Amino acid sequence: MIEFTMPALGADMDEGMLNEWMVKPGDTVTRGQIVAVVETTKAAVEIECWHDGVVHELLVPIGQTVAVGTVLATLLEPGEQPGPSLPKDQPAAADTLPVAPTPAPAPHPTPPAAPIGHRLWVSPVARRAAASLGVDLKTLSGTGPQGAITLHDVEHAAATAHHETPKPPPPPQQPVSAEPKSTAEKSRERGAAMRASIAAAMSRSKREIPHYYLADEIILDTALNWLTEQNAGRSITERILPAVLQLKAVGLAARKFGEFNGFWHDEGFAPASGQHVGVAISLRGGGLVAPAIHDVSEKTLTELMADLTDLVARARAGSLRSSEMSDPTITLTNLGDKGVDSVFGVIYPPQVAIVGFGKPAQRVVVVDGGIRVATTVHASLAADHRASDGARGALFLAEINRLLQQPQDL
Amino acid sequence: MKTNYRSAVHDAIADAMRADERVVLLGEDVGRYGGTYAVSKGMLEEFGPERIRDTPISELGFVGIGVGAALNGLRPIVEVMTVNFSLLALDQIVNTASAMRHMSNGQFSVPVVIRMATGAGRQLAAQHSHSLENWYAHIPGITVLAPATVADAYGMLRTAMADPDPVVIFEHVGLYNLSADVEELVPTDISAAAVRRTGADVTLIAYGGSVPKALDAAERLAAAGIDCEVIDLRVLRPLDDATIMASVRKTHRVVVVDEAWHTGSLAAEVSARIVEQAFYELDAPIARVCTVEVPIPYAKHLEQAALPQPEKIVAAVHGLFGDGPR
Numbered sequence: 074m075i076e077f078t079m080p081a082l083g084a085d086m087d088e089g090m091l092n093e094w095m096v097k098p099g100d101t102v103t104r105g106q107i108v109a110v111v112e113t114t115k116a117a118v119e120i121e122c123w124h125d126g127v128v129h130e131l132l133v134p135i136g137q138t139v140a141v142g143t144v145l146a147t148l149l150e151p152g153e154q155p156g157p158s159l160p161k162d163q164p165a166a167a168d169t170l171p172v173a174p175t176p177a178p179a180p181h182p183t184p185p186a187a188p189i190g191h192r193l194w195v196s197p198v199a200r201r202a203a204a205s206l207g208v209d210l211k212t213l214s215g216t217g218p219q220g221a222i223t224l225h226d227v228e229h230a231a232a233t234a235h236h237e238t239p240k241p242p243p244p245p246q247q248p249v250s251a252e253p254k255s256t257a258e259k260s261r262e263r264g265a266a267m268r269a270s271i272a273a274a275m276s277r278s279k280r281e282i283p284h285y286y287l288a289d290e291i292i293l294d295t296a297l298n299w300l301t302e303q304n305a306g307r308s309i310t311e312r313i314l315p316a317v318l319q320l321k322a323v324g325l326a327a328r329k330f331g332e333f334n335g336f337w338h339d340e341g342f343a344p345a346s347g348q349h350v351g352v353a354i355s356l357r358g359g360g361l362v363a364p365a366i367h368d369v370s371e372k373t374l375t376e377l378m379a380d381l382t383d384l385v386a387r388a389r390a391g392s393l394r395s396s397e398m399s400d401p402t403i404t405l406t407n408l409g410d411k412g413v414d415s416v417f418g419v420i421y422p423p424q425v426a427i428v429g430f431g432k433p434a435q436r437v438v439v440v441d442g443g444i445r446v447a448t449t450v451h452a453s454l455a456a457d458h459r460a461s462d463g464a465r466g467a468l469f470l471a472e473i474n475r476l477l478q479q480p481q482d483l
Numbered sequence: 484m485k486t487n488y489r490s491a492v493h494d495a496i497a498d499a500m501r502a503d504e505r506v507v508l509l510g511e512d513v514g515r516y517g518g519t520y521a522v523s524k525g526m527l528e529e530f531g532p533e534r535i536r537d538t539p540i541s542e543l544g545f546v547g548i549g550v551g552a553a554l555n556g557l558r559p560i561v562e563v564m565t566v567n568f569s570l571l572a573l574d575q576i577v578n579t580a581s582a583m584r585h586m587s588n589g590q591f592s593v594p595v596v597i598r599m600a601t602g603a604g605r606q607l608a609a610q611h612s613h614s615l616e617n618w619y620a621h622i623p624g625i626t627v628l629a630p631a632t633v634a635d636a637y638g639m640l641r642t643a644m645a646d647p648d649p650v651v652i653f654e655h656v657g658l659y660n661l662s663a664d665v666e667e668l669v670p671t672d673i674s675a676a677a678v679r680r681t682g683a684d685v686t687l688i689a690y691g692g693s694v695p696k697a698l699d700a701a702e703r704l705a706a707a708g709i710d711c712e713v714i715d716l717r718v719l720r721p722l723d724d725a726t727i728m729a730s731v732r733k734t735h736r737v738v739v740v741d742e743a744w745h746t747g748s749l750a751a752e753v754s755a756r757i758v759e760q761a762f763y764e765l766d767a768p769i770a771r772v773c774t775v776e777v778p779i780p781y782a783k784h785l786e787q788a789a790l791p792q793p794e795k796i797v798a799a800v801h802g803l804f805g806d807g808p809r
Contacts, residue, residue: 196766198735217767217805224735224766 075124075148079133081141082113082398083274087211089113090138091145100128102148107394109145114209114266116362116388120395126150194221206231207266212273212422214281234272267360278422282337283458286417287466291474292440293433293448299480313378315433316407319450320377321483322476323428324348324369327403330469332461333426333454334402342425342460347371351401351421352381354388362388363404363421364397374483409433415451425457428473487662488636492522492598492654494668495640496560500530503558506644509536509545510562519564520600520659546572546597550580550649553595558644563599565607566615566653573618580649581624592647596640602655602692602742603790609778612786614742616653616691617749620720625649627720628673631694633663635717638671646673653719655692655742676723678730682712685800686730688753689740690716693791697740700796709800719749727753728761735766736803740791745773767803772796 093110107119126148133145199222203210208230217223304312327334327348335344348370351363366380408416409432418427431451438447454470500506514537517524527535538545549561563569580593603612620627630636643650689697694715701711741750750771775789
């Protein structure tokens with residue numbers, strides 16, 4: 074029997090509402106198939122199942138909010154016969170649609186991969202306050218006895234989040250009800266919730282991560298000329314944007330310099346095996362997400378362009394996949410189209426680096442002792458000093474520069 | 484009017500005897516000697532041997548006499564020298580006095596007041612120094628009181644005399660010399676806990692001889708910027724949950740101070756009730772400051788080391804805060 078659990082779609086998620094089941098008992102599921110849609114504070118996210126099997130039982134009804142790690146459904150392994158059904162002491166939520174809000178069951182049997190070796194220690198009153206103030210406990214670091222999160226920690230986080238949000242957070246204690254809400258209401262709530270979760274994640278980042286910043290000016294003439302040539306042979310829809318070159322360069326550089334590609338946990342830095350570059354995408358209603366483009370270093374520019382187009386469209390439509398939300402190993406932010414010269418990012422924990430690109434523009438540069446006008450872009454690196462040092466960061470940034478001078482190899 | 488705890492108990496008994504001729508006092512050395520702790524000094528002369536009775540050294544016997552006298556129309560006050568010795572009278576208190584109203588379907592009541600000294604600190608060693616209040620607080624059918632102030636030493640005894648059911652009063656040996664300025668000694672209630680000091684950060688819950696220690700600790704903590712509320716339980720059975728929970732809802736942190744041992748203590752009972760009734764108000768684990776789990780030592784430094792002390796309370800309070808801001 075395979076247990077399909079509520080995934081953690083990012084470090085700041087500890088619960089999600091099941092929006093839609095896309096399978097029913099008896100359906101055959103293949104690895105990677107989208108089986109459900111889950112509503113998080115950021116978006117409605119399509120959830121993939123990473124096992125082959127046959128859906129046995131759906132345990133969580135639509136509209137219910139459950140903790141990360143809660144078993145959503147059980148699947149039979151290929152060839153497995155259905156055994157006796159679950160012991161009755163396990164709440165079979167599928168039987169009855171709860172009328173009143175039910176407390177989220179404890180995340181069992183597979184708790185979320187917490188960086189600490191135990192359940193998050195939160196004082197009872199702090200947990201209650203977090204629920205009513207909309208504070209995400211996972212983003213806090215406790216200052217109480219044995220590092221427990223206290224009421225003060227929650228109130229402080231709420232005050233900080235409130236400070237950054239002109240609009241107050243959504244009415245506290247939104248009951249988890251199965252009643253449908255109006256689309257406008259939903260989107261307003263989601264907007265406020267997203268603001269709060271961005272506030273929480275960024276506060277945690279600035280509180281915990283010792284950032285260091287490096288910047289470089291990269292001459293883009295070679296890359297842009299090459300790109301113009303390439304695009305000349307392509308239809309408008311197939312044309313590759315300069316941002317894709319930057320994306321690929323970051324992916325390749327992250328493969329070479331592994332200490333910028335991975336996660337910082339309590340035990341230290343854990344490098345990631347693939348280069349899944351999170352692309353910061355601002356949303357029309359405000360807020361942003363940074364879903365991953367997977368295996369950037371392995372993909373061609375054409376593939377990456379298609380991925381990027383698809384990702385931006387889906388991010389703005391609010392239909393991202395769980396793996397895209399949870400997998401980024403490094404983030405890329407590009408504010409060039411907004412007209413700024415340079416951007417110094419805030420690392421999204423538990424990642425350890427964020428690369429920023431400003432606006433490509435014609436600037437005066439000195440090349441080989443001569444002054445000329447070239448198209449350049451300001452690239453920056455904000456990196457976690459716990460995981461890497463400035464000297465390596467400089468090499469990492471220089472590698473991005475080097476790669477952008479050889480676009481044909483990208 | 485400046486008076487002390489010993490005089491207040493004395494006056495309460497004397498006033499009760501003057502007010503009601505059914506009131507009698509019996510116990511070891513209460514008459515000619517004037518009481519082990521000199522509470523009944525002069526009473527034999529004023530009220531005579533009919534009403535002030537020296538008894539043999541037989542707790543089972545004389546507590547039983549008190550219970551029987553109460554059943555037959557008197558309002559006896561029985562003094563037991565220490566709670567340690569009262570164990571010999573447990574049968575009379577637990578099997579007879581506490582259960583009589585229940586077993587007789589309300590036909591008989593036992594209006595007896597049993598006073599006893601409790602607690603350590605006077606180098607009386609392991610057979611005279613223990614705090615067994617919770618043994619009695621465990622028993623339905625009796626009211627258990629622990630006056631911790633001069634006003635309550637008088638007032639709770641006077642009110643207890645009016646109670647138709649058995650009341651056990653614990654007088655901590657460390658409190659007899661406690662003096663206070665009291666305008667007028669009057670009956671006080673025997674149903675509620677009292678907030679002896681208001682505060683916002685931590686609730687210290689204590690009773691009897693631990694109350695002054697908790698207040699002392701609160702003073703020291705105030706200097707460190709921690710604002711303690713101090714609750715004097717006063718009534719150990721039935722416990723006044725409302726006062727406790729109201730304070731927990733305010734401070735979110737609790738230290739229970741109890742001169743009994745941790746194991747199975749009243750502090751444990753109070754902690755359990757807080758967890759049952761105010762779990763979601765807690766911001767830190769409940770801490771207890773109780774006596775080290777040894778028979779009370781005779782040697783002064785060991786005795787003091789075994790008991791709850793203001794320093795230990797201060798440390799326990801600090802333990803409720805991490806290294807973070809308050």
